[in-house]
Amino acid sequence: MVKLTIDEKNIQAEKGSTILQAAKANGIAIPTLCHHEGLSPLANCRLCVVEVTQNKRTRVVTSCNYQVQEGMQVATQTGRIVSLRKTIIKLIMGRSPNVKIVRDLAAAMGIEKTPFTLENEKCILCGLCEHVCSEYIGAHAITFTGHGTGKFVSAPFCVSSADCIGCGACVEVCPARCITKKDVDDAKTYYWAESETVGPARVMYNWNARVAWKKCPKCGNAFPPPSVLPYLDKGEALPKEFFDICEKCR
Amino acid sequence: MDTKKVDAIIERHKAEKGALISLLHAIQDEEGYLAADAMSYLSDKLHTPLGEISRVATYFDKAFKLEPKQEHTVRVCRGTTCHVKKSDEVYKEITDELSKDGKGFRFSLGQARCLGCCTSAGPVVEIDGEVYEQDAAKSTIIKLKGEMK
Amino acid sequence: MKIETIEDLNKLKAAGEKLLRPDILRIQVGASSSALSKEAAQVGGQLKKELEKRGIEAAVVSVGCLGLSTQEPIVEVIAPGKPKITYGRITAAVAPLLAGAIADGNVLKKHALYRTDVEELLCSTTGFSYGMASAEFTELPTAGEFKFLKPQVRIAMRNSGQINPESIEEYAARGGFAALYKALTKMTPEQVVDTVIKSELRGKGGGGFPAGQKWQSCREAGGNDKYVICNCSEGDPGIGMHKSLIESDPFSIIEGLAIGGYAIGAREGYIYLHHGYAAGRHKLKKAIDRAAEFGLLGENIFGSGFSFTGTLKEGAGAYVCGESTALMACLEGRAGEPRPKYIHTAEKGLWDKPTNLNNVETWCNIAPIIFRGPEWFTKIGTKASRGTKVISLTGNISTPCLAEVPMGTTLKTVITKLGGGMPKGTTLKAIGIGGPPAGALPASLADTPIDFDALWKAGSMLGSGGMIVMDTANCMVDMTRFFLKFLEEESCGRCFPCREGIKRMRELVEGISIGVGKPEHLALLEELAECLSQTALCDLGKSAPNAVRCALRHFKEEFDTHIEREVCPAKRCAM
Numbered sequence: 014m015v016k017l018t019i020d021e022k023n024i025q026a027e028k029g030s031t032i033l034q035a036a037k038a039n040g041i042a043i044p045t046l047c048h049h050e051g052l053s054p055l056a057n058c059r060l061c062v063v064e065v066t067q068n069k070r071t072r073v074v075t076s077c078n079y080q081v082q083e084g085m086q087v088a089t090q091t092g093r094i095v096s097l098r099k100t101i102i103k104l105i106m107g108r109s110p111n112v113k114i115v116r117d118l119a120a121a122m123g124i125e126k127t128p129f130t131l132e133n134e135k136c137i138l139c140g141l142c143e144h145v146c147s148e149y150i151g152a153h154a155i156t157f158t159g160h161g162t163g164k165f166v167s168a169p170f171c172v173s174s175a176d177c178i179g180c181g182a183c184v185e186v187c188p189a190r191c192i193t194k195k196d197v198d199d200a201k202t203y204y205w206a207e208s209e210t211v212g213p214a215r216v217m218y219n220w221n222a223r224v225a226w227k228k229c230p231k232c233g234n235a236f237p238p239p240s241v242l243p244y245l246d247k248g249e250a251l252p253k254e255f256f257d258i259c260e261k262c263r
Numbered sequence: 264m265d266t267k268k269v270d271a272i273i274e275r276h277k278a279e280k281g282a283l284i285s286l287l288h289a290i291q292d293e294e295g296y297l298a299a300d301a302m303s304y305l306s307d308k309l310h311t312p313l314g315e316i317s318r319v320a321t322y323f324d325k326a327f328k329l330e331p332k333q334e335h336t337v338r339v340c341r342g343t344t345c346h347v348k349k350s351d352e353v354y355k356e357i358t359d360e361l362s363k364d365g366k367g368f369r370f371s372l373g374q375a376r377c378l379g380c381c382t383s384a385g386p387v388v389e390i391d392g393e394v395y396e397q398d399a400a401k402s403t404i405i406k407l408k409g410e411m412k
Numbered sequence: 413m414k415i416e417t418i419e420d421l422n423k424l425k426a427a428g429e430k431l432l433r434p435d436i437l438r439i440q441v442g443a444s445s446s447a448l449s450k451e452a453a454q455v456g457g458q459l460k461k462e463l464e465k466r467g468i469e470a471a472v473v474s475v476g477c478l479g480l481s482t483q484e485p486i487v488e489v490i491a492p493g494k495p496k497i498t499y500g501r502i503t504a505a506v507a508p509l510l511a512g513a514i515a516d517g518n519v520l521k522k523h524a525l526y527r528t529d530v531e532e533l534l535c536s537t538t539g540f541s542y543g544m545a546s547a548e549f550t551e552l553p554t555a556g557e558f559k560f561l562k563p564q565v566r567i568a569m570r571n572s573g574q575i576n577p578e579s580i581e582e583y584a585a586r587g588g589f590a591a592l593y594k595a596l597t598k599m600t601p602e603q604v605v606d607t608v609i610k611s612e613l614r615g616k617g618g619g620g621f622p623a624g625q626k627w628q629s630c631r632e633a634g635g636n637d638k639y640v641i642c643n644c645s646e647g648d649p650g651i652g653m654h655k656s657l658i659e660s661d662p663f664s665i666i667e668g669l670a671i672g673g674y675a676i677g678a679r680e681g682y683i684y685l686h687h688g689y690a691a692g693r694h695k696l697k698k699a700i701d702r703a704a705e706f707g708l709l710g711e712n713i714f715g716s717g718f719s720f721t722g723t724l725k726e727g728a729g730a731y732v733c734g735e736s737t738a739l740m741a742c743l744e745g746r747a748g749e750p751r752p753k754y755i756h757t758a759e760k761g762l763w764d765k766p767t768n769l770n771n772v773e774t775w776c777n778i779a780p781i782i783f784r785g786p787e788w789f790t791k792i793g794t795k796a797s798r799g800t801k802v803i804s805l806t807g808n809i810s811t812p813c814l815a816e817v818p819m820g821t822t823l824k825t826v827i828t829k830l831g832g833g834m835p836k837g838t839t840l841k842a843i844g845i846g847g848p849p850a851g852a853l854p855a856s857l858a859d860t861p862i863d864f865d866a867l868w869k870a871g872s873m874l875g876s877g878g879m880i881v882m883d884t885a886n887c888m889v890d891m892t893r894f895f896l897k898f899l900e901e902e903s904c905g906r907c908f909p910c911r912e913g914i915k916r917m918r919e920l921v922e923g924i925s926i927g928v929g930k931p932e933h934l935a936l937l938e939e940l941a942e943c944l945s946q947t948a949l950c951d952l953g954k955s956a957p958n959a960v961r962c963a964l965r966h967f968k969e970e971f972d973t974h975i976e977r978e979v980c981p982a983k984r985c986a987m
Binding site for chain 2: 444481482646648649653655687688689723725726727728729730731742743744745746747748749763804806807808812813814844847848878880881882886891894895898902904
């Protein structure tokens with residue numbers, strides 16, 4: 014175990030754990046937007062910044078990916094940290110003023126409005142959808158197109174995502190709730206073109222994918238892909254054949 | 264897309280670790296752009312998810328073109344030195360020249376981050392891969408338009 | 413022929429000397445790869461024909477770039493037993509005149525720049541002598557007296573413009589591979605690392621981090637798979653600088669990289685540059701192949717047991733890919749996005765293995781440091797910044813050029829002594845050095861020395877060393893907007909502060925430049941600057957605010973005029 018202090022409180026944390034994990038385990042809240050405990054840290058939103066003092070040197074670091082070290086002193090709510098977080102919130106508000114989680118975070122920090130001209134992006138570009146699809150599911154059905162301010166998430170080359178398995182993990186991890194799935198009786202009526210899928214299917218609108226429900230080999234019924242959240246939230250791997258056998262028969 | 268050509272390119276780079284960017288460049292050098300079917304074929308042959316190829320091809324949006332080239336490519340340098348020499352005015356002049364008649368749309372006009380000819384006398388322009396000083400560039404464009412039917 | 417012993421190397425050296433100082437006339441034609449290079453290629457052929465007409469046989473060789481672009485095409489005449497004469501502006505029209513002067517045994521005075529009797533070589537104990545000056549040459553200044561060369565100390569550029577860059581023999585003639593021989597056969601890897609530490613060499617790519625310290629961390633990291641990387645991709649726009657080193661002396665990069673590989677324990681070296689840079693690719697590929705042919709790359713170099721291969725790898729040209737973790741992502745064939753660096757690349761870099769990355773100019777310094785020892789290097793430059801810096805001088809200046817000056821040389825000296833001062837009728841307003849995040853310093857600070865710490869204290873940074881001179885026709889609000897626009901477009905877009913923040917800073921400065929700026933926008937700019945510099949994921953985002961902070965520190969009045977009077981004094985902004 015590693016001994017450190019967070020906000021002057023003496024803490025013991027597992028070696029190899031992050032400041033964010035140590036804080037959470039001790040009831041200290043640090044805001045995040047792009048973090049999901051079951052996935053490796055992205056460190057994209059930078060909201061989780063804290064001040065770390067080691068060897069008489071103080072730096073601002075992201076707590077989601079900075080490992081705890083013996084004797085370090087962490088401060089999560091200094092004037093400087095709060096000010097930095099507020100600026101980041103104001104920036105995201107400028108991009109996505111109508112996304113609920115952004116408004117909630119702003120309200121929690123006492124920010125009423127942003128000084129920047131408003132856009133209206135539904136996606137905050139946290140990267141969690143791409144991350145869960147590649148790191149956890151392994152389908153790589155979601156990708157980023159472009160770079161910089163023009164960057165957006167899409168199916169590969171913005172056409173229909175052939176690798177999508179319809180698991181809906183992206184829908185469940187998206188903090189902005191801007192990814193839509195729908196289970197339909199017949200995929201053919203739900204799209205413009207060449208859907209070979211007949212019968213019940215899951216439509217993943219954002220990735221232009223129609224994924225047919227699989228037939229359970231045990232009971233013979235078609236079933237929608239089950240939610241991965243019970244395993245993802247605990248950081249556990251999915252059991253074998255998770256998508257191939259229906260929940261009842263598993 | 265000629266699968267034999269893509270196979271040959273993959274073969275040439277087989278010893279290279281992390282060869283995706285080199286492969287995309289080689290395909291683009293051969294065909295002029297990265298066609299959708301070539302990308303799917305590459306994904307299959309390399310056992311690399313199409314999502315990864317899409318990520319790399321679209322990240323480097325100045326290097327990789329997903330659509331066929333136009334007849335002539337004009338890039339006005341927008342490096343700091345050329346900016347100090349007012350390359351933005353040169354860009355405007357060329358835009359005006361290309362809008363004059365119906366042939367301008369057959370030119371692809373863009374800006375280059377830096378063409379590396381910073382010790383030249385004035386801002387530089389690259390036309391179909393060759394670098395010209397601004398006056399020579401403008402007269403070359405007029406000449407090329409004249410040669411178009 | 414494989415070079416395995418010192419005798420073999422001396423034979424290669426002698427072959428090179430025979431090429432540099434042949435029994436017949438040797439004509440060297442040099443030019444940078446600017447718009448002029450085609451003309452330079454023609455002049456060489458023309459001179460050969462003109463000389464043949466007069467019954468004179470000459471070997472005509474293309475050499476690299478001296479750095480004095482306003483005098484190009486530069487032609488150097490080496491007649492047996494006579495000093496080397498360097499001529500400037502030898503165009504197609506002048507070529508016959510020059511041929512005539514050579515045939516008569518005269519100097520074409522109108523175009524002669526300087527003479528070289530004997531030249532000290534950094535990687536050789538003996539100098540290189542051409543011939544002693546007799547009466548008709550003594551009027552000409554020597555290389556050391558020539559005004560363009562006098563303020564310079566050419567370490568990285570030691571061979572630039574002096575040799576055929578494709579000739580391994582000519583490289584060896586000027587001491588090439590002597591440092592590699594010394595390192596591999598007379599020093600341990602730890603001793604090589606120690607030498608670089610003692611030299612206090614700081615990286616020339618922008619970060620200015622002590623190179624020896626990086627080498628040591630990488631050496632100490634465990635494992636057998638390690639990598640050394642040379643970053644040859646010119647990141648900063650407007651300087652065209654590293655091209656010169658790559659095209660004029662590719663072997664020096666290879667030698668430096670091999671020495672680094674030995675010191676750190678890496679068997680593989682990567683040289684990274686843009687695919688679009690065809691000239692550089694060809695020169696480097698040829699040099700790598702040639703070195704391998706001669707056994708100076710490959711298995712068991714000099715019989716030392718050390719094996720090293722150099723591989724050229726191409727990137728797709730993004731500014732952010734100059735950041736070391738982004739560069740490594742490109743080498744791995746992934747999108748060039750930086751990653752958090754809480755675990756350093758010296759421990760986990762390319763393919764998660766210990767990796768040492770340095771800039772091309774840094775690598776070009778290694779061979780002389782090893783050959784001459786670190787004390788020699790520490791005597792050049794300043795206490796905080798040892799050695800020299802290659803400076804690309806461009807913009808509103810009489811003589812744009814490429815030069816290498818000792819650290820500590822002031823910006824003013826570079827502008828007046830190397831750049832020939834401001835063009836007639838123009839006044840110096842600002843000096844940009846270090847690329848877009850470094851902003852620009854005002855004319856009042858022209859006495860600032862070229863030194864990592866001094867420039868940082870002044871509010872700018874050394875960065876890559878590209879100096880861009882701006883006269884009063886430029887507007888600093890416009891330049892700040894320009895720098896921010898560049899950084900906005902080059903941002904990878906991964907982290908929120910940089911992606912959203914640089915755009916908003918640019919919008920604010922743009923508003924100021926078109927006359928809709930408000931006084932409170934300056935405070936908002938500082939708030940964004942603080943946020944990005946503290947929370948951005950990589951140095952692009954962290955240093956971007958400096959463009960604004962430097963401008964507001966030194967040119968606040970100009971911003972105030974745009975805001976309060978809605979006027980652009982330089983008449984550059986579209987108001």
